[in-house]
Amino acid sequence: MTTSPNSYADKAAEVAARATPERLVVRVRALSDRAIAWLFIAPTIVLLLAINIFPLFWAIYLSFTNFRANRPNAEVKHVGLDNYTRVLNDPDIWVSMQTTAHFVFWTILLQTLIGFALAYLIDRKFRGHAFWTTLILIPMMLSPAVVGNFWRFLYEPQIGLFAYAVSFLTGIPTSEIQMLGSVNLAPWAIIIVDTWMWTPYVMLICLAGLRSIPDYIYEAAEVDRASNWRQFWSITVPMALPFIMLAVLFRGIENFKMFDMVNLLTGGGPGSTTEVASITLKRDAFEAWATGRSSAFAIVLFVAVFGLANIYVKALNRVKQR
């Protein structure tokens, strides 16, 4: 027998085969490839069903009832589409939807612009660019609870660094820089924190896009006498566009559902100026205990995000195939 590496592997397989109890061998042999595949993914599917799919269907069921979670023993009545009509006719809910839209629009705009600009700079591969990349990524790695808390401190009008810095630069007294307390500033306070935290994420995706453009394309453009400006608009942007759009999709879905940071920073206040949809939903569900109606609202939100995301993905695919 020759001693090629293969023969070692063969030997190992032989030993393993001999060590396997006969009964098990028969049973395993009886399984088809398909059955084994199912066996491997079954735990994941069970988990998914238990914590994602089941609650979804349960919520759909509840949305047609007058169930209240704080009165579990009360009689559950089917109310048909009542919950949905009430949700869609409620002006407060429309205001919270608008607040959400405002929030999503500005965060995405800022994060995409700044994220792409940072990625573009990092991609120049200047000295120490790896160090700066790591540094920029730190906010993204923090827990939203931590971020919310320390921005609360930063935003403190008396002792906070943010108010101090703004006042130092502009001369506006710190007492007027009530980032979280003022009706006008509170939405921007949240937009700033979200942008600070998630721009690195957008940057990372844009960087992947920029790195995917081969050098020789720029070399060809250079020889073809395209200016830097023209190279940027006719090569960099179109070729990185699918990546940018992907980043926008991820951030859009995420921010549509934004809850933790708003809840920590303002809890929806002052008044209801930062009351995004998910905050309204939480109040309805766990303060007013209108479980049925809030389920209906959740379903409406789900359908809206799902629909928008689908339309967007179609557009994304079209861009990718160009």
Place this chain on the structure above:
Amino acid sequence: MADVTLKGMTKSFGKGGAKRAVDGIDLHIADGEFVVLLGPTGAGKTTTLRLIAGIETPDAGTVSIGGRPMAGLAPASRDVAFVFQQYSLYPHLTVYENLAFPLRSPARRMDAATIDARVREVAKMVRIDHKLESRSTRLSGGEMQRVAIGRALVRRPSIYLMDEPLSSLDAKLRGELRLELKRIQKDLGATLLYVTHDQIEAMTMADRIGILAEGRLVQIGTPREIYADPANLHVAARLGQPHINLLPAGLLPGVEMPPGTKTIGARTEHIAIAREEGGNARIDWIEHLGDQNHLHIKLGEQKLVTLADPDMAVAPGDPISLSLKNPLYFGRDGQRLV
């Protein structure tokens, strides 16, 4: 169009310049001349073109185009057109847009109608006019290569640099485009530096051939000179089909040689054979190529290959007599002896 001069061009890669890619190349390409660089893989052909285009900066040496020194000038200011070895098409653009791209440079101020006419004319030349609206990623390798050639030809630069532009084409199309390129170059009076592995391309198109080996320009001259009068073993081995036979001196008794000869180089035209019982060699086997035959001959332990007419009446095993007429002689260091 303009002439191009390289002086002492040197470029190394790797840590501390460990790898000399181009090593002191001196080359003058006259205005309107077609020069072909021929060399094995890794010889530094691509690097030489990139240095002229300004994509790479030389460690030492200078390039001047049209008498103007190019040191420190970006590729855009050098007015060269480049056909890249890996095509380098703009993947998100159509064939038409790829061809129009160099003409759309604001510096050129060319109006849309002129651009359109030029693009369509060139597309026809390189036989890609039926695919103008295809995206460049949906093309075959040969089609991409033709677009890449077209993208250079739409321009009228000081010099065209072409890096193995016909390598992905089938034999028939390669033959056609070879003629076409040569004709275009003549019509335009274009200066063209062309890189290839293919000796037929080199022999048929070049005004002069430069032989590169390990970053050095070993010999430069007309195809005839390079073929008939190679400076050393390396150059002799690059040209000729079948390859030149290298025989140890003294294999054939009674041949007159310059003193110091180590190796004799014998091409087909240096070898005379005839069927003869009891001759000094015999036919080993015959390769039939259609229009000609390759005869594999054994002379003692030495093997030779030569061409023969398909209708020459020999069969494997036949004894023949073999003699040499004016072969090439090389010394111990591989240099040619005359």
